[in-house]
Amino acid sequence: MTQEAAIPGTISIAPAAIASVACRAALQSYGVVGMASPNLASEVAAVLSRDPNRGVVVTQHGDDVIIDLYVIIEYGTRIATVANSLINAVRYQVEKSTGTPVVQVNVHVQGLRITHPDA
Amino acid sequence: MTEQESALQQQYLTLSGQGFKRLALAGMAWLEQHYQIVNQLNVFPVPDGDTGINMLLTMQSAYAEIADDEDDHLGNIVRKFAKGAVNGSRGNSGVILSQIWRGFSTSLRELPHMDAAALAAASAMGVSYAYDAAPKPAREGTILTVAREASEAVQAALQNTNDLGALLARMVEQAWDALSRTPDMLPLLKEAGVVDSGGQGLTYILEGMLLHLRGEAVETQVQRAAVPARKPARVMSATEFGHPYDVQFLLSGNDLDEHHIRAAITAMGDSAIVTSDGMKTLKIHVHVYDPGQPISYAAKLGVISDVVVENMYQQYLDNVGADTAAPAPTVVLENDDVAVVAVAPGDGLARVFYEQGAARLISGGQTMNPSTEEIFAAIRDIPADKVIVLPNNANVILTAEQAVKKTKGKTVRVVKSTNIPQGISAMIFYANARLREDQRKDLDYIVTGMSQALDHVVSGEVTTAVRSATLNGVRAQVGQLIGLLDDKLIVAGDDMAQVMHDLIAHLDPDRYELVTLYYGAEVKPADALALAEYLTSSYAAFSFEVVPGGQPHYHYLLSAE
Numbered sequence: 001m002t003q004e005a006a007i008p009g010t011i012s013i014a015p016a017a018i019a020s021v022a023c024r025a026a027l028q029s030y031g032v033v034g035m036a037s038p039n040l041a042s043e044v045a046a047v048l049s050r051d052p053n054r055g056v057v058v059t060q061h062g063d064d065v066i067i068d069l070y071v072i073i074e075y076g077t078r079i080a081t082v083a084n085s086l087i088n089a090v091r092y093q094v095e096k097s098t099g100t101p102v103v104q105v106n107v108h109v110q111g112l113r114i115t116h117p118d119a
Numbered sequence: 120m121t122e123q124e125s126a127l128q129q130q131y132l133t134l135s136g137q138g139f140k141r142l143a144l145a146g147m148a149w150l151e152q153h154y155q156i157v158n159q160l161n162v163f164p165v166p167d168g169d170t171g172i173n174m175l176l177t178m179q180s181a182y183a184e185i186a187d188d189e190d191d192h193l194g195n196i197v198r199k200f201a202k203g204a205v206n207g208s209r210g211n212s213g214v215i216l217s218q219i220w221r222g223f224s225t226s227l228r229e230l231p232h233m234d235a236a237a238l239a240a241a242s243a244m245g246v247s248y249a250y251d252a253a254p255k256p257a258r259e260g261t262i263l264t265v266a267r268e269a270s271e272a273v274q275a276a277l278q279n280t281n282d283l284g285a286l287l288a289r290m291v292e293q294a295w296d297a298l299s300r301t302p303d304m305l306p307l308l309k310e311a312g313v314v315d316s317g318g319q320g321l322t323y324i325l326e327g328m329l330l331h332l333r334g335e336a337v338e339t340q341v342q343r344a345a346v347p348a349r350k351p352a353r354v355m356s357a358t359e360f361g362h363p364y365d366v367q368f369l370l371s372g373n374d375l376d377e378h379h380i381r382a383a384i385t386a387m388g389d390s391a392i393v394t395s396d397g398m399k400t401l402k403i404h405v406h407v408y409d410p411g412q413p414i415s416y417a418a419k420l421g422v423i424s425d426v427v428v429e430n431m432y433q434q435y436l437d438n439v440g441a442d443t444a445a446p447a448p449t450v451v452l453e454n455d456d457v458a459v460v461a462v463a464p465g466d467g468l469a470r471v472f473y474e475q476g477a478a479r480l481i482s483g484g485q486t487m488n489p490s491t492e493e494i495f496a497a498i499r500d501i502p503a504d505k506v507i508v509l510p511n512n513a514n515v516i517l518t519a520e521q522a523v524k525k526t527k528g529k530t531v532r533v534v535k536s537t538n539i540p541q542g543i544s545a546m547i548f549y550a551n552a553r554l555r556e557d558q559r560k561d562l563d564y565i566v567t568g569m570s571q572a573l574d575h576v577v578s579g580e581v582t583t584a585v586r587s588a589t590l591n592g593v594r595a596q597v598g599q600l601i602g603l604l605d606d607k608l609i610v611a612g613d614d615m616a617q618v619m620h621d622l623i624a625h626l627d628p629d630r631y632e633l634v635t636l637y638y639g640a641e642v643k644p645a646d647a648l649a650l651a652e653y654l655t656s657s658y659a660a661f662s663f664e665v666v667p668g669g670q671p672h673y674h675y676l677l678s679a680e
Binding site for chain 2: 027028029030031032033074077078081082085088089091092103104115116
């Protein structure tokens with residue numbers, strides 16, 4: 001048993017840091033083929049500015065972290081299942097690497113990429 | 120299976136719709152027999168222990184689409200099968216599996232039968248569909264790698280044979296080979312000492328199909344996967360129980376031959392322990408049918424003292440036998456009381472939680488996580504507006520939180536207990552708070568107290584290693600007993616007493632005094648009591664308590680307070 005050193009101080013994690021962990025996890029989640037911005041105007045801005053955390057919005061209310069993901073999913077997969085796995089993966093990775101509890105992950109499917117249309 | 124005689128051609132040159140149906144059933148049945156193994160491998164991308172069940176549910180959904188379909192047109196059958204897989208896909212590996220079937224079916228859609236070339240083309244298209252939905256670049260060392268290599272093996276073998284059986288055999292062989300190399304491709308797997316779970320699931324499906332082609336029956340046991348049944352609590356007869364008397368005494372004398380005495384005592388019963396104080400005294404402990412035998416024997420060799428004889432079978436009946444009824448809540452909730460919903464495996468543990476005032480127990484834990492729905496229903500059904508959920512397992516916390524989110528009109532909080540001892544420690548706080556009128560209705564106060572109680576307890580587990588691994592500098596072989604403290608691997612060994620002894624050695628006697636052992640469904644009460652006695656004789660600083668837990672998988676859970 002180790003006792004953590006009780007040196008007073010606080011650790012704060014910026015929403016942008018959480019967003020980059022979330023973005024990485026999202027892009028590695030099966031069935032997610034891309035991120036999209038919440039609206040068209042910011043889509044253009046994001047492309048121009050090469051926003052590395054495009055499609056991820058992190059909101060903090062006190063200690064609570066809420067993550068909104070705007071994604072493009074592969075057509076032909078079951079969207080609900082892909083979204084559920086995505087929620088689990090993002091929550092797991094963010095909680096594991098930042099230690100911050102995530103109270104909500106919302107997935108907004110902004111589009112489908114159709115590689116293989118139905119026969 | 121009623122149709123044991125395969126409708127496949129003798130040389131398996133072609134496969135019809137009904138032939139595919141039988142192969143699919145065999146693949147599903149073989150996975151069904153192994154899905155728990157697959158669950159235990161699951162460490163990537165999220166270690167929630169459900170890859171096997173997710174793949175099985177996906178296969179079941181796919182098969183349900185064709186189960187009653189007598190169409191012999193291969194393209195039609197495979198298309199329906201793939202549609203069922205997509206619609207019923209569960210979890211990551213289920214989605215990937217559904218994409219493999221989707222590509223497979225697209226390639227075959229016009230064909231009434233398939234031959235070797237069609238199988239090769241369809242496998243390749245299945246793999247291509249699965250890779251297309253994967254993040255770029257696709258991570259190797261997963262189910263995708265196993266599927267791809269199996270498919271490539273078929274292309275290569277096409278030059279030598281057009282027998283579907285031979286091609287499937289090549290696929291299975293290559294799948295196992297690729298699977299064995301997944302730890303070299305994905306460091307996370309190597310660290311945990313496992314192969315990829317999704318790849319393992321796919322390999323079982325292919326292997327089941329091959330076994331069927333070779334005429335070996337692959338039985339499906341149940342149509343839907345059920346949570347593994349728990350052993351019913353049952354009172355053992357005196358015969359089953361074995362040696363009822365626990366005998367202990369000290370023997371002093373000159374020239375006592377310790378080895379000789381140990382051999383003689385061991386021959387009289389079981390759980391024999393003979394220890395020397397290094398001077399002229401031996402401490403003797405043994406379980407026997409006749410307590411007179413060891414005492415008379417020793418009395419001839421020297422002077423005996425501190426004789427203790429106990430009837431363990433009577434103790435067992437007192438402790439366990441009286442409690443054979445199914446566990447039930449004991450708490451009476453008054454208006455505005457705070458209620459607790461807890462998750463625990465095993466009747467014995469359920470009883471412990473009920474005794475401390477839990478309003479509802481949900482069966483579950485490692486490898487059989489309860490669903491959001493079960494927890495949600497429990498919260499909804501108990502007659503209280505303020506509810507605390509105790510998940511008692513790291514993998515259940517998320518599910519509990521989702522159930523809380525779903526709940527409307529009640530105030531629900533999750534106290535994040537990651538194991539059973541923590542949960543019990545939190546329950547003891549709850550039970551004490553219920554005794555005070557000013558506290559029993561105060562949700563915030565109780566949640567804070569229960570959360571703090573989590574840190575006051577050290578929890579340990581002794582179980583059997585399901586795979587070989589080196590963790591925390593400890594090397595454990597598959598099948599060995601392993602001891603963990605606070606989820607860290609501490610010891611590995613073959614002897615229960617030794618493992619437990621070494622585990623207890625890691626507890627700080629200045630901080631803890633009471634060690635509670637919860638013995639599992641597979642452990643005899645007599646053995647648990649004997650173990651506790653042995654530990655008591657080794658560690659004077661701790662007092663040991665033995666409680667029937669009835670949990671599966673874990674021989675012992677322990678808590679130190």
